[in-house]
Amino acid sequence: MFKIFFKKDTNKRIFKKVSTKKSKKVSDFSKDEVEFLRQKINDRLEFYKSLYYEHGISLEWNRVSIRNQSTRWGSCSNKRNLNFNFKMKNLPNELFDYIIVHELCHLLQMNHGVDFWKLVSIAFPDFQILRSTLKSIRF
Numbered sequence: 245m246f247k248i249f250f251k252k253d254t255n256k257r258i259f260k261k262v263s264t265k266k267s268k269k270v271s272d273f274s275k276d277e278v279e280f281l282r283q284k285i286n287d288r289l290e291f292y293k294s295l296y297y298e299h300g301i302s303l304e305w306n307r308v309s310i311r312n313q314s315t316r317w318g319s320c321s322n323k324r325n326l327n328f329n330f331k332m333k334n335l336p337n338e339l340f341d342y343i344i345v346h347e348l349c350h351l352l353q354m355n356h357g358v359d360f361w362k363l364v365s366i367a368f369p370d371f372q373i374l375r376s377t378l379k380s381i382r383f
């Protein structure tokens with residue numbers, strides 16, 4: 245679980261972990277939980293696909309898998325398969341969506357170069373804040 249705090253002076257968002265649970269394997273969770281997350285991921289992928297399409301950018305992927313990774317929130321293979329971490333289900337929506345957008349942008353830019361971040365900034369102009377917030381969250 246995470247709570248969002250706002251810094252008084254700058255109004256910057258801070259996400260803080262409020263409870264620490266022992267990490268579980270995907271198989272430890274019910275099918276409903278996995279299915280719920282799969283639905284949410286698919287919904288957000290489609291949402292951002294249309295958002296980018298409005299900017300003349302076409303995003304096409306193959307398969308979407310949910311994994312219980314311990315080192316990354318998501319990944320995009322050169323076969324255009326997207327992987328997302330099951331632990332995303334505990335993230336606030338904004339961070340959740342940032343991961344979706346991050347991996348979607350890797351469909352076009354398989355690196356973290358300037359062009360990649362330009363793409364990300366279409367959906368998240370404040371991606372730097374989200375990126376560093378995400379980095380500060382432990383798996």
Ligand SMILES: [Zn+2]
Pocket residue numbers: 346350355356
């Ligand atoms: Zn990346």
